[in-house]
Amino acid sequence: GAVVSQHPSRVICKSGTSVKIECRSLDFQATTMFWYRQFPKQSLMLMATSNEGSKATYEQGVEKDKFLINHASLTLSTLTVTSAHPEDSSFYICSAMDPAGEQYFGPGTRLTVT
Amino acid sequence: AQKITQTQPGMFVQEKEAVTLDCTYDTSDQSYGLFWYKQPSSGEMIFLIYQGSYDEQNATEGRYSLNFQKARKSANLVISASQLGDSAMYFCAMREYAGGTSYGKLTFGQGTILTVHP
Numbered sequence: 001g002a003v004v005s006q007h008p009s010r011v012i013c014k015s016g017t018s019v020k021i022e023c024r025s026l027d028f029q030a031t032t033m034f035w036y037r038q039f040p041k042q043s044l045m046l047m048a049t050s051n052e053g054s055k056a057t058y059e060q061g062v063e064k065d066k067f068l069i070n071h072a073s074l075t076l077s078t079l080t081v082t083s084a085h086p087e088d089s090s091f092y093i094c095s096a097m098d099p100a101g102e103q104y105f106g107p108g109t110r111l112t113v114t
Numbered sequence: 115a116q117k118i119t120q121t122q123p124g125m126f127v128q129e130k131e132a133v134t135l136d137c138t139y140d141t142s143d144q145s146y147g148l149f150w151y152k153q154p155s156s157g158e159m160i161f162l163i164y165q166g167s168y169d170e171q172n173a174t175e176g177r178y179s180l181n182f183q184k185a186r187k188s189a190n191l192v193i194s195a196s197q198l199g200d201s202a203m204y205f206c207a208m209r210e211y212a213g214g215t216s217y218g219k220l221t222f223g224q225g226t227i228l229t230v231h232p
């Protein structure tokens with residue numbers, strides 16, 4: 001099956017710094033990628049939908065200036081958490097959609113802000 | 115309003131027995147898809163099974179089957195012959211199709227933590 005990678009898998013950063021998370025589709029071109037956030041034992045909440053070459057569409061309540069999303073190519077989308085604070089600590093999961101509409105999830109990135 | 119509802123925060127089952135995880139959904143669309151995912155403690159999302167709204171037969175994939183009751187808007191997951199490795203969080207999700215060649219986003223339920231006892 002199709003493979004989606006995320007890097008890094010775990011990151012610890014200090015409060016006030018920025019963190020970039022990469023999501024790559026390894027064997028297909030993804031015109032659309034999605035970014036989710038998940039707190040422990042809770043559901044996946046969609047943060048934004050990212051289309052290649054255009055601005056991301058953010059869900060209500062998600063600060064676009066805090067969570068910067070860039071989808072510069074058909075195989076790469078990045079999420080940058082700017083000026084991270086402890087409340088941003090969470091599990092971030094991306095998924096990539098292939099041209100047939102199949103959606104594949106990355107393994108997730110666990111962010112801890114100290 | 116919650117589009118996907120999973121009312122069982124936790125479920126316990128004995129190894130080798132069957133278990134049903136409940137899922138109800140709410141949509142006014144005629145065309146939609148229902149998915150079940152397994153999320154072990156590692157965090158990866160593992161696709162289990164899919165049911166399209168126009169599919170007349172219940173979907174099956176190995177030990178997984180989806181009990182699709184369209185009129186009741188329910189899409190329960192049945193796991194037969196439970197194994198210890200089935201212990202994980204399970205999510206029901208729905209995609210409403212935007213029509214044409216565009217695809218809607220996935221909306222997830224709250225999840226059910228399944229624990230399989232030896």
